[in-house]
Amino acid sequence: MRSWILQRVSAIFIALFVLYLGGFLFLNLPLDYVTWKAWVGLTFNKVVIILFFISVFFHAWVGIRDVIIDYVHSVALRFILLTGVIGILVSMAVWLLIIVQGA
């Protein structure tokens, strides 16, 4: 139940962010470095981007977990894959934090 809700709530936030980013891009393409860096540098946007990635993290996790459960029948392999996926997703989240922090 919890993963079901997580997936739906994260989906909604992701959709809203995609619209937000899409709107910005639509108004500012072709992009130049200064505009882009300034937009990402806004504190509000930094927060939103990090929240976006946390949402993607949970959303992707639930999705991939379901796919692995559906197709990988060996419990050992499943465990390894699921652990690997979490590891990679967490690493990506940390990397993104570092990137946004430095912007």
Next chain:
Amino acid sequence: MRTSRPVYLNLLKIKLPVTAILSILHRITGVFMVLSIPLLVYLFEQSLQDPTSFQQLSVIMAHPVARFILALFVWFLAHHLMAGIRFLLMDIDVGVLKPSARASAYLVNYLGLVLLVAALFWAYLL
């Protein structure tokens, strides 16, 4: 559980219902997008580092092949998003009955293709 029942898995010959096509595309696009996360985070980093890396990235993104992949990605995102909304609506019992479920599946699939064409158009003309 192992039985000796016959198995027929020739995907090229099985006629899948439109809802099944939508559903498997939803899964495939999802997995593909997750797999592209590391690359996207890297591109994000490159776009912010300094004007030079941004410029290099712009040059790469202007390449026709990169544009094609970008358009494809936009299609994947759009299809996944629209199929997802369809599922969300079904969660609150909207469009659950077979006729409307099939109709909405056709809508999402074809709208997705329309968006793919639009994305390709935009990718090669911007």
